Each structure stands twice: as C-alpha cells, then as structure tokens.
Amino acid sequence: MADVLRSLKLLETLKELMEKNRLSEVKDAVEDLLISRVNLAVVGERGPEKAAFINALRGLGPEDSGAAQCPSSTPPDEPAVYPNPKHTDFRLWDLPGVPSASPFNPEEYMERFKFLRYNAVIMTFSQSLHPNSVTVWKEARAAQRETVYFALLASQGDSDKALEARKKSSLEVLKAEGVPIPKVFMVRPSTLEKLDFPALLEEMERDLPEIKSNALLLALPPLTVAVVNRKKDTFKAMVWAAASLSGGVSAIPVPLVSSMVDASLAVRILCKARDSLSLDDESVERLARQRGRGAAELKELRSCTLSLEVTKGEVKKRLAEADKEKPRGARIVEMALPMNAKSASRSFTAMLQALNGAIDEMSADAEKVVTAAIGKSK
Incomplete structure (x- = not known):
C-alpha cells in the first residue's frame, strides 16, 4: 500500500x-x-536500421504482422504510420529524411510533414549527421518544441567503438551549428536496453507533459526491469485515481463489487497492465523468438492468474475478497483518500487493495520474464 504514496509526479498531479x-x-x-x-515521429532516410528501430519500439520483429519492412512500400517522399498492435492509439510515424540540398528551407519541410503536431520526434541517422537536420532541430526548438532528439542508429555489425566515433563526429557537427549543449543518443535497434536508448527514454519522459509521458511509457515494450518498475508505479497511480473516482462518485458507501462500472474499469486497467507488461502468450512467444530463448520456459515464469488471462470473474473475485478484508494500513488509506471521498472510504480501499495487489503480482511476473530473456540492465 505504501508504494502508491511514493512521490510520483503522476500521482501528485492526479491528487x-x-x-x-x-x-x-x-x-x-x-x-x-x-x-x-x-504520436511519435521517427525522421530519417528509410533503411534496415530505421525499420528495425520502428519495429523495436512496438516490440515487433520483421517477420511479425504489421511490421515495418525494408524496402518500404510507402513512396520515399511520403510519411507512413504504424499503429501498435496492443495499443492502437500509440502511433509511430515514419517521416522522410531531411533533404541534404542547399539552399534548404526548414519551414517548408516542417509544414509539409506537420512536424510540430507530434508529441515527440526522434531524428535518426546511421552514418553522418547533416547540417540541414540540425537546422530543423533548431527551428523546432525556436517554436517551443522541446521533445526533438537525435539518435544514431547502429547498423548490423557495427562495433561500439565505431559508433562512438560517429557519435563524436555528429557532436562536432552540432557544435559547429551553434548548439550549446549537443546530445546524440546511440541506439542499437535489436537490443534497445543497451547503449543510450534507456537514457533517451528517460529524457523523453522528463520533457513530455505528465500524462503523455506516462502514456508513452505504458505503450513501449518492457525493455528492462527498471522500465517494468516505472510501469508499475504508473499503474498504481492510475489505480489510485480509479479508486478515488469509485469512492467519490457514490453518495452512499456500498460494496465496490456491486458496481458493474467499477468492475469494468478494473478489468480495463488490468488488461492494459497485461498488454503493457507483455505478459500475453503472443508477446512472450515473440520475445522468446527475438532473444533466442525457449517460449515454454518464459511462459512458465508467469505465476499470476491475471498474467495468463484477465477475466471479469477473476477481477470481481479479487474485489470481493478485498471488500471483506480489514483495511491494511488504515492511516495510509485515510491520508491517500481525496477529501471529497471520505464518506466512501470502504469502496476506495477495496479497489486500491485489490488492484494494487494484482499489479504487484503481474509486475513480478514481468520482471522474471524480462530478466530471463535479456538479463538485468546495468
């Protein structure tokens, strides 16, 4: 219960x-x-590295249905959109690379591809960073768009030493173009948990508005144990908000399980958690295939019933059990409860305890699967 009271920005915002x-x-x-x-845009010339990066951000491999392909079937001067198979409102936009011609008008490029409408933009390159891309970056920053980043994508066979040399060269380009604090993130699409992608993700989370930041986190694959834990914190904040609404909207305190609306919302939250933590059979099989692990071995690591399938019957059962239990940490619950929901603390407590317990169990399963598949991230 105390976990939900961490100084989490999202929880503070909701409270x-x-x-x-x-x-x-x-x-x-x-x-x-x-x-x-x-809506996340990936800018750059289309090639195997960019396609692999777009797929990795959706937890897909090139052989999976809906994966970005190389060569692309989309004309090179037109954008392409790739929805996430589990989170269909999370869309990755494949934008054409910035032209290298001179003279170059950044406003025309940005207007044509609606550059400023995306929540974040990752400007990718595999060899050298062109000054025109820096011009677009500077134009976006001048328009108060902070969420634009440079990513150096590793090609197959690239050594870390070769990437470091390219990164150093691209930083020199940024300095020459007048960027005071240049940043370039090295990314190996086949193993996003390595190199600089975790740092890029953390920077995007800091720069995006609170709700969008956490929505992005929930849509991305559980790349590391640290990401699993951040997802868990976000779900606990969401549970707190849902429990507060449940407690606050009822004029008369009633057992939570009598409300079909509350049960349905609980099911939606736990279904989202299962998808976000990639605990369903399809996601586990895909992860095993990508990492050369045995699918059966990874599946056996899931011990929570909800990791296997989220059903309304199981959720209502947990809600009913929590409703009968004596509230744990009553003082903590009283502190967490919104002022306008004091009269309905029983409903609040039942939902909070039932869903937080489920989130803990599912997150523990996800940690085991991620650790077995890719190992702990340093």
Whole structure:
C-alpha cells in the first residue's frame, strides 16, 4: 500500500486534480493512460536500421504482422504510420529524411510533414549527421518544441567503438551549428536496453507533459526491469485515481463489487497492465523468438492468474475478497483518500487493495520474464 504514496509526479498531479474536485480531468487522464494516445515521429532516410528501430519500439520483429519492412512500400517522399498492435492509439510515424540540398528551407519541410503536431520526434541517422537536420532541430526548438532528439542508429555489425566515433563526429557537427549543449543518443535497434536508448527514454519522459509521458511509457515494450518498475508505479497511480473516482462518485458507501462500472474499469486497467507488461502468450512467444530463448520456459515464469488471462470473474473475485478484508494500513488509506471521498472510504480501499495487489503480482511476473530473456540492465 505504501508504494502508491511514493512521490510520483503522476500521482501528485492526479491528487491535486482530485482535491480541486476536477473529476472530469481525472477521468480524462485515466482514459488517456488506458488508450496511450501518443504520436511519435521517427525522421530519417528509410533503411534496415530505421525499420528495425520502428519495429523495436512496438516490440515487433520483421517477420511479425504489421511490421515495418525494408524496402518500404510507402513512396520515399511520403510519411507512413504504424499503429501498435496492443495499443492502437500509440502511433509511430515514419517521416522522410531531411533533404541534404542547399539552399534548404526548414519551414517548408516542417509544414509539409506537420512536424510540430507530434508529441515527440526522434531524428535518426546511421552514418553522418547533416547540417540541414540540425537546422530543423533548431527551428523546432525556436517554436517551443522541446521533445526533438537525435539518435544514431547502429547498423548490423557495427562495433561500439565505431559508433562512438560517429557519435563524436555528429557532436562536432552540432557544435559547429551553434548548439550549446549537443546530445546524440546511440541506439542499437535489436537490443534497445543497451547503449543510450534507456537514457533517451528517460529524457523523453522528463520533457513530455505528465500524462503523455506516462502514456508513452505504458505503450513501449518492457525493455528492462527498471522500465517494468516505472510501469508499475504508473499503474498504481492510475489505480489510485480509479479508486478515488469509485469512492467519490457514490453518495452512499456500498460494496465496490456491486458496481458493474467499477468492475469494468478494473478489468480495463488490468488488461492494459497485461498488454503493457507483455505478459500475453503472443508477446512472450515473440520475445522468446527475438532473444533466442525457449517460449515454454518464459511462459512458465508467469505465476499470476491475471498474467495468463484477465477475466471479469477473476477481477470481481479479487474485489470481493478485498471488500471483506480489514483495511491494511488504515492511516495510509485515510491520508491517500481525496477529501471529497471520505464518506466512501470502504469502496476506495477495496479497489486500491485489490488492484494494487494484482499489479504487484503481474509486475513480478514481468520482471522474471524480462530478466530471463535479456538479463538485468546495468
């Protein structure tokens, strides 16, 4: 229970909205997290590295249905969009590379591809960074768009030493173009948990608005144990908001399990958790194939019933059990409960305890699967 009271920015944001009785905004925030409405653009010349990067961000391999292919069937001067198979409102946009011609008009390029409409933009390159790309980056920053990043994509067979040399060269280009604090993230698409991608993800999370940041986190694959734990924190904040709404909207305290609305919302949250943590059979099999592991071995690591399948019957059972239990940490619950929901603390507590327990169990399964598949990230 104490986990949900961590100084998590998302939880603090939701609590502030709840205390101000802005319930519609809390509901909207929960919905945004459940559907992960995020548009992420990947800019750069189309090639095997970029296709692999786009697929990796969706947890796919080139052989999977809907994967980006190289060569692409989309004309080279047109954008392509790739929805996530598990989170269909999370869309990856494949934008053509910035032209290397001179003279170059960055405003025309940005207007043509609606550059500023995306929540974040990753500008990729595999060999050398062209000054025109830096010009676009600077134009975006001048338009108050902070969420634009440079990523150096590793080609198959590239050594870390070769990548470091290219990174150093690209940093020199940025300095020459007047960028005061140049940053380039090295990314190996086949193993996103290595090199600089975890740092890139953390930077995007810091730069994006709170809800979008967490929506992005939930839509990306569970790359490392650290990412699994951040997902767990986000789900616990979402559970807190859902439990607060459950407690606050009822004029008369009633057992939570009598409300079909609450049960349905609980099912949606746990289904999202299962998808986000990639615990379903298809995702585990895909991970095993990508990492050369045995699918059966990884599947056996899942011990929580909800990791295998989320059913309304199982969720209502857990809610009923929590409703009968004596509240654990009553003082903590009282502190966490929004002021406008004091009269319905029983409903709040039941939902909080039932769903937090489920999130803990599912996250533990995800940690075991990730550790077995890729090992612990340093």
